[in-house]
Amino acid sequence: MDDHGIALPLSPALRWENDADGPAVVLLDQTRLPAAETELACRDVPALVAAIQTLAVRGAPLLGIAGAYGVALAAVRGDDVEAAAALLADARPTAVNLAYGVTRALAAYREALGERGDLAAAASVVLEAARELHVEDARAAARMAGHGRGLLRELVPGDGYRLLTHCNTGVLVSGGEGTALGVVLAAHRDGALARLWIDETRPLLQGARLTAWEAARFGMPHTLLADNAAGSLLASGQVDAVLVGADRIAADGSTANKVGTYPLAVLARHHGVPFLVVAPTTTVDLGTPDGGAIHVEQRDAGEVTHLPVAPRTPVAPAGTLAYNPAFDVTPPELITAIVTENGVASPVNGKTLAALVDAGA
Ligand SMILES: CSC[C@H]1O[C@H](OP(=O)(O)O)[C@H](O)[C@@H]1O
Numbered sequence: 001m002d003d004h005g006i007a008l009p010l011s012p013a014l015r016w017e018n019d020a021d022g023p024a025v026v027l028l029d030q031t032r033l034p035a036a037e038t039e040l041a042c043r044d045v046p047a048l049v050a051a052i053q054t055l056a057v058r059g060a061p062l063l064g065i066a067g068a069y070g071v072a073l074a075a076v077r078g079d080d081v082e083a084a085a086a087l088l089a090d091a092r093p094t095a096v097n098l099a100y101g102v103t104r105a106l107a108a109y110r111e112a113l114g115e116r117g118d119l120a121a122a123a124s125v126v127l128e129a130a131r132e133l134h135v136e137d138a139r140a141a142a143r144m145a146g147h148g149r150g151l152l153r154e155l156v157p158g159d160g161y162r163l164l165t166h167c168n169t170g171v172l173v174s175g176g177e178g179t180a181l182g183v184v185l186a187a188h189r190d191g192a193l194a195r196l197w198i199d200e201t202r203p204l205l206q207g208a209r210l211t212a213w214e215a216a217r218f219g220m221p222h223t224l225l226a227d228n229a230a231g232s233l234l235a236s237g238q239v240d241a242v243l244v245g246a247d248r249i250a251a252d253g254s255t256a257n258k259v260g261t262y263p264l265a266v267l268a269r270h271h272g273v274p275f276l277v278v279a280p281t282t283t284v285d286l287g288t289p290d291g292g293a294i295h296v297e298q299r300d301a302g303e304v305t306h307l308p309v310a311p312r313t314p315v316a317p318a319g320t321l322a323y324n325p326a327f328d329v330t331p332p333e334l335i336t337a338i339v340t341e342n343g344v345a346s347p348v349n350g351k352t353l354a355a356l357v358d359a360g361a
Pocket of ligand 1: 055058059060166173179180244245246247257
């Protein structure tokens with residue numbers, strides 16, 4: 001429930017548990033989807049860090065929530081909370097939300113400990129801080145969906161939207177119903193979604209494995225495509241808008257998102273198709289001035305040379321070198337609008353973006 005007593009749809013991707021086996025951050029293991037829906041109970045911070053690094057839990061807003069619960073897990077266990085927070089914040093570099101969630105939880109812990117000097121009391125305070133972030137993100141997801149559906153009504157004549165998305169941005173990245181896919185879901189619930197085109201999103205196939213799984217669960221009309229087919233699809237006139245998420249939005253509106261987003265933005269601009277980024281203001285990092293200052297995570301070559309699902313069949317000869325940036329950066333001039341829980345920034349620039357961040361302060 002949110003603070004107005006309104007039932008908020010909380011994501012199935014992550015929950016806190018403290019049962020006979022002790023405290024745990026319980027995840028829907030995203031490395032096993034779509035073949036299996038299995039839970040992964042992280043009972044200490046090293047296990048949660050490993051889950052973050054293997055993308056058992058992933059997606060910027062959800063990483064922030066996981067990081068905050070990780071600090072709470074260390075506190076409840078009586079571990080070194082400062083050391084645990086450092087491990088969590090460094091688990092993945094690009095999504096600003098992870099460091100944000102960890103920092104916010106750690107600040108709550110430090111304040112409580114300073115005031116009361118009581119570890120148990122501080123542990124309950126930081127757990128409540130994690131829960132607050134969780135609900136805030138679910139509320140932000142609902143508000144982004146509202147702003148996004150309004151923008152689509154302005155941009156796309158009639159109903160029957162044909163929307164293209166990249167990677168995965170639904171319940172599996174959120175405390176609630178997601179970012180970009182949350183907007184698509186709202187359009188679907190309005191009866192306005194004719195087709196969701198899903199980029200498979202090499203190399204880890206978040207689109208094929210996760211977005212198609214979410215679209216099927218919600219009954220959305222959807223079609224999967226190889227990333228390389230997006231250009232001819234846009235050229236064919238079958239896409240009314242492209243919607244993507246974000247991992248870090250710099251102060252000038254430059255946006256880091258899953259690799260393949262930047263070429264999609266160039267294609268969308270070339271074909272005159274609106275390109276929308278949907279992200280909560282916790283993904284905006286006014287301390288990072290522009291795209292060149294964003295640290296893009298480089299990941300293991302094995303993710304490119306092997307399929308991402310068991311038995312991880314090699315698709316290249318042994319010893320093949322691979323270039324595997326997890327993200328790329330789209331400049332603000334290629335982005336039609338950034339949709340946040342506080343409203344829409346368009347044109348995308350430092351002024352319109354800062355106004356949305358300030359609106360939530
Ligand atoms: C809206 S957060 C989802 C965002 O995170 C994904 O990256 P990863 O799967 O590596 O966590 C991708 O960039 C999505 O757009």
